[in-house]
Amino acid sequence: MWHLYQHTLCPFSRKVRFLAAEKGVTVELVRELPWERRDGFIELNPAGQTPVLSDGTLVLIDSVAICEYLEETVERTSLLGSGAAERAEQRRLIAWFDQKFYSEAVVPLLSERMFKRVVARAAPDAGVLRAAGRAVEGHLDYFDYLLERRRWLSGPAFGMADIAAAAHISVADYLGGIDWDGHDSTRQWYSALKSRPTFRPMLGEKMEGLPPPPHYDKLDF
Amino acid sequence: MWHLYQHTLCPFSRKVRFLAAEKGVTVELVRELPWERRDGFIELNPAGQTPVLSDGTLVLIDSVAICEYLEETVERTSLLGSGAAERAEQRRLIAWFDQKFYSEAVVPLLSERMFKRVVARAAPDAGVLRAAGRAVEGHLDYFDYLLERRRWLSGPAFGMADIAAAAHISVADYLGGIDWDGHDSTRQWYSALKSRPTFRPMLGEKMEGLPPPPHYDKLDF
Structure with a gap:
């Protein structure tokens, strides 16, 4: 049985959970708050980050490594695509979300709206939130551009790029960081997800x- | 013919160059300074980052996507390993360097010692450099730990984790950010690379x- 060390507002954990579900892999969730730096968790992953997937013997660390592992070992519809060029485009967009969208939008939202409220008990910095809002706006424009030309983010087929995108966007949306006005293409794609x-x-x-x-879990938002 | 848009102190570009050379793939280098935000480059890669590998038709973006593409398409010794678990360990360490070592060590060094000197014409912040130094020390301790147990970073065979590590460590070393004293295992491994x-x-x-x-390009350092 796989155990997934994760927490609900970790976008990388959400990515692995979504992908595992698409692959039909059952995982038992273990709630792990990485900022508590629990000894047993640091022993498991010296990087101290969620998600970690383990069956008790094998320890898989880093969301990209975990997703590639499940893609390689679980025989089911491929979520990376069938040709090397297709897979390169999926991986380009996964990196876009894991690095660019994460650092410009999700990190400031998590820091100001989650960490400061729940852990540090401090007020959010309005300037940081405004900058994150402008970054989100630029990202949504780019996703609209892609989705006006493609059925899914990476091309005609649903895949790992959509999974990564949904994971990061849903955390930003949970934290009130997404203004959906004027982004109908991305909104329609996200509603399907x-x-x-x-x-x-x-x-x-x-x-x-x-x-x-209130709109966060609604299909019509 | 492949063209690689890169610059000499970009660790992600170095990773692709080292891997391409190991795979016997010839690439023509195009010098690209991403902070100049050249229009033609932004058109090629909307993320505005090096490296980009292109043959004029196919455009490959993001160092992980490029390395996986070359691994999939070039028939030569695998640099990721032969089993899914081995590949997961290589990818865990690649992420360690691309994200953790990069953000904690390479980014502050590039910012204080390269960007401030060459672009912004400002003095480096000694506090930031001290924090980077402490981070490097912790990383080298971990690499020593791994290399006392393994021939190469990820296991018995040379692979993509060593390539990623050499790329990031060499940039940090160029910028005077590595104190090799007391890290003989990592030093010996790096000398072989x-x-x-x-x-x-x-x-x-x-x-x-x-x-x-002066020690930067010496085999005995």
């Missing part, structure tokens, strides 16, 4: 003391 | 106005 039974259950989870905005 | 004809030529390159320390 929200209705997937492999993704939908995550939208029902709440972090204590930090409720999401 | 420095002597590889696929990596050695990069150590001869200089950035104008920013010379590396």
Whole structure:
């Protein structure tokens, strides 16, 4: 049995959960708050970050390594595509979300709206939130551009880029960081993702003391 | 013919160059300074980052996507390993260098010692450099730990984790950010990498106005 060390507002954990569900792999969730730096968890992953997937013997660390492992070992529809060029485009967009969208949008939102409220008990910095808002706006324009030309983010087929995108966007949306006005293409794509039974259950989870905005789990938003 | 848009102190570009050389793939280098935000380059890669590999038709973006593409398409010794678990360990360490070592060590060094000197014409912040030094020390302790148990970083065979590590460590070393004292295991491993004809030529390159320390390209350092 796989155990996934994760927490509900970790976008990299959400990515692995969504992908595992699409692959039909059952994982038992273990709640792990990495900022507590629990000894047993640091022993498991010296980088101290979620997610970690383990069956008790094998320890898989880093969301990209975990997703590639599941892609390689679980015989089911490929989520990376069938040719090397297709896979390169999926991986380009995964890196876009894991690095660019994460650092410009998700990190400041997590820091100001989650960490300061729940852990540090301090007020958020309005300037940081405004800068994150402008970054999100630029990103949504780019996703609109792609989705006006493609059925899914990376091309005609649903894949790992959509999974990575949904993971990061859903955390930003939980933290009130997404203004959907004027982004109909991305909104329509995200509504389709929200209705997937492999993704939908995550939208029902709440972090204590930090409720999401009312539109967060609605299919019509 | 492949063209690689890169610059000499970009660790992600160095990773692709080292890997391409190991795979026997010839690439023509195009010098690209991403902070100049050249229009033609932004058109090629909307993320605005090096490296980009293109043959004129296919455009490959993001060092992980490029390395996986070359691994998939070039028939030569695998640099990721032969089993899914082995590949997961290589990818875990690649992420360690691309994210953790890069953000904690390479980014502050590039910012204080390269960007401030060559672009912003400002003095480096000693506090930031001290924090980077402490981070490097912790990383080297971990690499020593691994290399006392393994021939190469990821296991018995040379692979992509060593390539990623050499790319990031060599940039930090160029910028005077590595104190090798007391890290004999990592030093010995790095000396073996420095002597590889696929990596050695990069150590001869200089950035104008920013010379590396004297030990930088020596095999005995």
